[in-house]
Amino acid sequence: MLPAGVKPYRPAKGHLIVIIAIHLLACLALLPWLFSWTGVILCLAGLYFFGVLGINVCYHRLLTHRGFVCPKWFEHFLALLGCCNVQDSPARWVAAHRLHHQHSDEQADPHSPLVHFIWAHMGWLVVKNGDLWRKSMSERFARDLIRDPFYVTLDRYQYVPILASWALFFAGGVAAGLLTGGTVGEALQFGASLLVWGCFLRTVLVWHVTWSVNSVTHMWGYRSYRTNDDSRNNVFVGIAAFGEGWHNNHHADPGAAKHGHKPWEIDLTYATVAMFAKLGLASNVVMPNERLLALRAAHPAAVKS
Numbered sequence: 585m586l587p588a589g590v591k592p593y594r595p596a597k598g599h600l601i602v603i604i605a606i607h608l609l610a611c612l613a614l615l616p617w618l619f620s621w622t623g624v625i626l627c628l629a630g631l632y633f634f635g636v637l638g639i640n641v642c643y644h645r646l647l648t649h650r651g652f653v654c655p656k657w658f659e660h661f662l663a664l665l666g667c668c669n670v671q672d673s674p675a676r677w678v679a680a681h682r683l684h685h686q687h688s689d690e691q692a693d694p695h696s697p698l699v700h701f702i703w704a705h706m707g708w709l710v711v712k713n714g715d716l717w718r719k720s721m722s723e724r725f726a727r728d729l730i731r732d733p734f735y736v737t738l739d740r741y742q743y744v745p746i747l748a749s750w751a752l753f754f755a756g757g758v759a760a761g762l763l764t765g766g767t768v769g770e771a772l773q774f775g776a777s778l779l780v781w782g783c784f785l786r787t788v789l790v791w792h793v794t795w796s797v798n799s800v801t802h803m804w805g806y807r808s809y810r811t812n813d814d815s816r817n818n819v820f821v822g823i824a825a826f827g828e829g830w831h832n833n834h835h836a837d838p839g840a841a842k843h844g845h846k847p848w849e850i851d852l853t854y855a856t857v858a859m860f861a862k863l864g865l866a867s868n869v870v871m872p873n874e875r876l877l878a879l880r881a882a883h884p885a886a887v888k889s
Contacts, residue, residue, distance in 0.1 A: 585691045586699055587708075589715030600710040603791075606670065609784040620774060623781030626753070630786035631793075636826050638666030639794055640853040641860075644828070647729060648678045651841030652857055652869040660734050668749045669790050673739040679725035680716055684798075685838055686725075688813035695798045697814075705799035706791075754779040793825045801831035808845065809836035809876070817849070827851030833872070840872045 586593075612618055642662035645651040654662075663674045671677055680694055687693045694716055697704035715721065722730050722739075729735040738745075757778035761771030805816030809832055821829030822844070828834075830843040830851065844851030860866035 586703075587692055587694055587713055587715060589713040590711055594712040596710050596712045602670065603706070603710065606784055606787055609780065610788040612780045613785045617773065618777045618780050620777040620781070622757075622774075623777040626778055626782035627786045627789070630782055631789060632826075634665050634669055634786065635790040635793065636853055636856060637662055638664075638669055639671065639790065640826055640828055641856055642666045643671070643674060643677050644681065645841050645853065645857065647674055648681045649839050649841075650870075651839060652861070652866045654860065654866045658865050663735070663738065664745045667738060667742050667745045669794075670746055670787055671791070671794065673735070673742040675722045675726040675729045675735050675739050676716075678729055679722045682725040683716075683721070685835070688811075688815070688835065689802060697799050697802045701799055701803065704802060705795045750779060750783050753782045793821075794828075796821045797825055797828045797831060801829055805829075805832070807832045809833065811835045822849060822851075827853040827855075837872050837876055839870050841869050842872055845872055845877060 613623075642659070643666045646654065646659065646662065666674060666677075672680075684693055684695065689696045689698055692715070694713060695704045695708040699707075730739070754775040757775030758771045761774040762768070766774065800821050801816050801818045802814050803816065805818035805821075807816060811832060813835055815832040815835040817832045818829045821831075823829070827843050827850065830845065830849045833845045833849070834840075834843045841857050842851060842854040843849070844854065857866055857869060861869050
C-alpha cells in the first residue's frame with residue numbers, strides 16, 4: 585500500500601529530470617571516444633571514496649544511527665562526499681531513513697517493497713510524498729543534524745559540492761591532458777572522459793547499489809533474526825554494497841556500526857570504520873549486541889527486535 589503522503593499521486597518532476605538526465609549522461613561511457621583507463625579507475629575508486637565513505641559510513645552508520653563518533657571536521661568532510669552522490673542532503677536522507685526504520689514495511693515506510701519492487705528501488709523518489717517534503721520531517725527525525733549550521737547550509741545548497749566535484753574532475757582531466765603534452769582537443773576529450781566515468785557513471789552505480797538495499801534486501805535472502813519487518817541478508821547486495829546488504833542483521837541491531845555478524849559476512853564499511861578508529865578518527869564504535877548474538881547462536885532466527 586502506498587504511503588498516505590503520496591496521495592494524490594503527483595510526480596516529483598525535479599527528481600525525475602535529474603535521475604533521467606544523469607542516467608543518460610552515464611550512457612556516454614559506452615562511446616569509445618570517451619573511454620580511458622584513468623576514467624575506469626576513477627569510477628571504481630569513486631565507488632569507495634564517495635559511496636562507501638559518503639553514504640555507508642557517513643550518511644548511514646554515522647549520521648543516521650550514530651554507530652560511532654568522529655571529529656566534526658572529519659564528519660563534515662565525509663558529509664560533503666555523501667552529498668556528491670546526488671542522494672539528497674544529509675538531513676533529508678537521515679530523516680527518510682529513520683522514518684523507514686520506525687515504520688519498516690508498513691504503510692508509512694517511504695520505500696517498502698510491499699508496494700512493488702520498482703517502488704522500493706527508485707519509484708518512491710520520483711513521486712511527491714507530502715510526509716517527506718514537510719519541514720517538520722527533518723525537525724522530527726533529524727533534529728540533531730539541523731542544530732548544526734553546516735547541515736542547514738548544506739540542505740539549502742546541496743548542489744554546490746556536486747557541481748564543484750564535477751568541475752574538478754573535468755578541469756583536472758583537461759589540465760592533466762595539457763601537462764602531458766596533449767593538444768587542446770585531446771585534453772578536452774580526456775577531461776570529458778573523467779567527468780563521464782568518474783562522476784556520472786559512478787553516481788548511477790552508487791545509486792543502484794544504495795537502492796538495492798531498500799528493495800532487494802527486503803525481498804530476497806536469508807533471515808538470521810526474526811525482526812518485525814521483512815528485512816533479509818542478501819549475499820549479492822552484501823558484497824556489492826560493501827556490507828550494507830546484511831540488512832536483517834542491521835534491522836535487528838540498528839545502532840551497531842558492524843553489520844556482518846557471521847565470519848563470512850564481509851563488511852568493508854565496518855572495516856573502514858575500524859581503520860578510522862585505529863587512526864584516531866573514530867571512537868565509541870558500537871558493536872553488535874552480545875546478547876543478541878548469543879541468543880541467535882542458541883536459537884537461530886528466534887530473535888525478535
